[in-house]
Amino acid sequence: MRNLLLLFFGVLSLAVSAQNNEGTVLYKQTVYMRREIQANAPAGVDPNMARNIPxxxxxxxxxxxxAKVSLYKEIASADDDSQGGPGGGGGMRFMMxxxxxxxxxxxxxxxxxxxMDLFGKQFLVDDIIPTRAWKVTGQQKKILDYPCISATVTDSLMGRARVITAWFAPTIPVAFGPQGYGGLPGMILEIDMDGGRSVITAAEVKLQxxxxxxxxxxEKGKKVTRAEYQKIQVEKMKEMREAGGGNWQGGGGRQIIIRN
Structure with missing residues (x-):
């Protein structure tokens, strides 16, 4: 009898895992633009410009x-073309x-x-999945009633180190997460980037x-590796600076454009 019970619970556990390894997660990402600009603005940019941005x-x-594939994609909204505040002093105007x-x-x-879209040109960055040296902290909390465990890793943005904190749910046994993050023993339901400058949190989970x-x-764009794309990106940014442009790409998936 004991062996039968163990077999029953083992099969039940496998069935639950099978039900939890496919579905859809709705995420909401909030980027605190003023903090990002103040932290990442290049030398020479007016630090007061943040007042003109939401x-x-x-x-x-x-x-x-x-269990094996995923696609993370933004949900289009009516105001996708641009977001931003009124122009600043001196005839400057800001768009995001x-x-x-x-x-x-x-x-x-x-x-x-x-x-990827780089100054109007489309690229397909097709490469191996990046690996990250996650450190599981053991801290726990619930997100949408899913018990989650935290893990941290340090990466860089525009040459500046930042700490990424992820909260993953072992009861959803897939190594995926938002914005390309993953590699943990459970779905990542929350990402905190650099002390709250950008936060992505699951708002809904549908396991079907x-x-x-x-x-x-x-499928759209010129296929390149990650290293090739980064090289092109550096070259394009250099061209913009030499041409006297004021464009710079901020964090959190935005491009800040400064017009005189």
Whole structure:
């Protein structure tokens, strides 16, 4: 009898895991723009320009996933073209353009594809899935009633180190998460970037098989590796600076454009 019970609970556990490894997560990302600008603005930019920009901007994303593949994509809204405050003094004007590329992951083939737009040119960054040296802290909290555990890692943004804190749910046994983050033993339901400058939190979790058409790799753009794209990006930014342009890409998936 004891062996039968163990077998029963083992099968039940596998069934629950199977039900929890595919579905859709709705995320809301809030970027605190003034903090980002104050932290990342290049030398020579007026520090008071942050007063002309909204305190924060919030976007919504869907992550459709199975046990092996996922697609993270922004949900379009009516005001996608631009967001921002009125122009500042001296004839300056500020705009914030969305720059939130769809991110596709294929765990079986260790492949990640991002559809990037760089100054009007489209690229497909097709490369291996980046690895991160997560450190599980053991801290716990609940997100949408899912018990979550925290993990941290340090990366860099525009040459500045920042700490990323992730909260993952072991009861959703997939190594995915928002904005390309993953590699943990459970779905990441929250990401805190750099002490709260940008926060992505799950607002809804639906554990049901998503439509296969909702998890297709992006196809538009010139295919390049991550290293090739970064080289092109550096060259383009250098060209802009030499031409006297005021463009710079801020954190949190935005491009801040300064016009005189």
């Amino acid at each position: 305190e924060s901007v919030t976007n919504e994303f869907n992550l459709n996933f199975t 353009r969305r720059f939130n590329p769809p991110i596709y992951k294929d765990l079986a083939n260790n492949r990640q594809v991002e559809e 098989k998503p439509d296969e058409a909702s998890i297709k790799a992006p």
